[in-house]
Amino acid sequence: MTHRDRIGAALAEGCRFSGLYAAAGGAVVRVALTGPDGDTRLESVDVQNGSVPTIVDLTPAAGWDEREAADLYGIRFDGHEPLRPLVEHDLELARWTVPVRGDDAYQVAVGPIHAGVIESGHFRFHVVGELILHLDVRLFYKHRGLERAAEGCLLDEGLAYAQRACAACAVANSVAYAHACEDALGLRPSSELARVRTVLLELERTWNHLNDIAAVCAGTGLAAGNALFAALTERARRVNELLTGHRFGFGAVQVGGSRLAVDAAAVAAAREELASLAAESKGGWRELLFNASFQDRLPEVGIVTVDEARALGAVGPAARASGVSEDARAHSDRLAYDGLAPVAPRRVAGDVQARLEQRAVELLQTFELLDGLLDRRLEPAVAEAADPGKPIGLGLVESPRGATQCAVEQGNGRLERLHLRTASYANWPVVAHAAVGNLLPDFPLINKSFELCYACADR
């Protein structure tokens, strides 16, 4: 069976592509495949004469991964034509953009610096009038080479690199990294460790979902809605600070255990504040539902069909809003979700309205989860030895934006390779696809309905 046959067979069995990366030195390419049961396995293929067969025709979701491996490790992907650069920026326009020709077609270039407090990235729209024909997204302006910088670190030192990839997903990235290390070291989290990490992940989801609802309000020009949900975001970040000592939970996650100790009074105060946030966000959401001029802006904008979502590898609330019923939390045996069922969308439309509503509904689920988890103090906890360990460990966590996959390759307790494939990385090509056929002035709204991080993708 060839490499492509193995990948094809796995996809036919219902696995989804969840990442591709070059191992240290670039002699081997590994493909991560996640089964319907949440188990991830790697398929490796040797690089021969500088190339490996592409899998982008089998799973278009691998497009960015192959382009990145080509840029950073000089690997060619036979059959991926044209193999456009992604991380490499020193190239002429025709090399990295898709040629779009026809009467009146022209390009609108936006960024890397945008008109608000927004991360840096470049969008090149091919349009006729206001109609978007195609969008080339060029990110990696913020590429800091974090994965490479982490190589050679001790496993617990490497966590800082995964965490600092992105503040908005710092906890999700840290837990994915910790899980990958513990998988490699043969450790299993105790139930208290699982509970503490689940609390941290859900706190991060709380402020992100509040922030993302505020962002859609800003995208439609509804200042009052934006102000309300931004104020709730601030309060949610204060809850983070109360429990972890940091507004983004930096430093709250460690490999092999947790040092976090929070007394019952602080936990009770956090639980009370979260109950108040839940009530106020419900009230705010009701106002948004009955605001006709706001609601009129949302349906049938930026549609992603269920087939497109699957083919492009969409994850998280955005994928669920299109009808892909997958949530890494449902299978997280290292966390305290206890068989959580993904929230089914009320309206499977895959548009801006469906993505916004999905977040709002999942936010309520998160409040309920936290209320259940914060019933007693948080205690220091450890991961216990369970098996002999292995050279490569994997971690999969549902971040606020969807499944985030971390691979750690280690030898003698030092990092040989770190690969972090975040939900934002998975979803950026979906944003580009969702924009096509829409009007240029609707793009900010479409973009905000995904509300992806640039830092998470760029690393």
Place this chain on the structure above:
Amino acid sequence: MLTLLRNLQRLRRQVGLPSPGRGRSLALRHVDAGSCNGCEHELALATTPYADVERFGFSIVASPRHADVLLVTGTVTTRMREPLLAAYRAMPEPRRVVALGDCALARGVLAAESEIVGPVEALLPVDLRIAGCPPSPATITAALLELYNGTT
């Protein structure tokens, strides 16, 4: 809509930030030169009723052409060097540069050396340094007020 506005009014009363009592303005232009997105998220919340940086006449503007202050976040990556310099060159005089957050100040930066140029002051004259990883909305607001009052 009215409910939303009433809630906002109530929130402002509850928070009870003092009025600045003076009518001047400062236009801020933000550039992310390679951050982790933390400084952006905190800067964005500086406009909520809990810090309300706008009560001092500070506004975050869409173009460097009419900005007084360049707020730079992150360690400067090789790919953001030119866009950052272009934004600075587009600003009218007098102009001030604020390095926002520890990365912009070269404190505890995590990155591969070949991908970064260095801290903001390797490229631009820095007038104000706001430390923190990331600095909170209240810290950002207080520091900008110092710049505005001419105490830095």
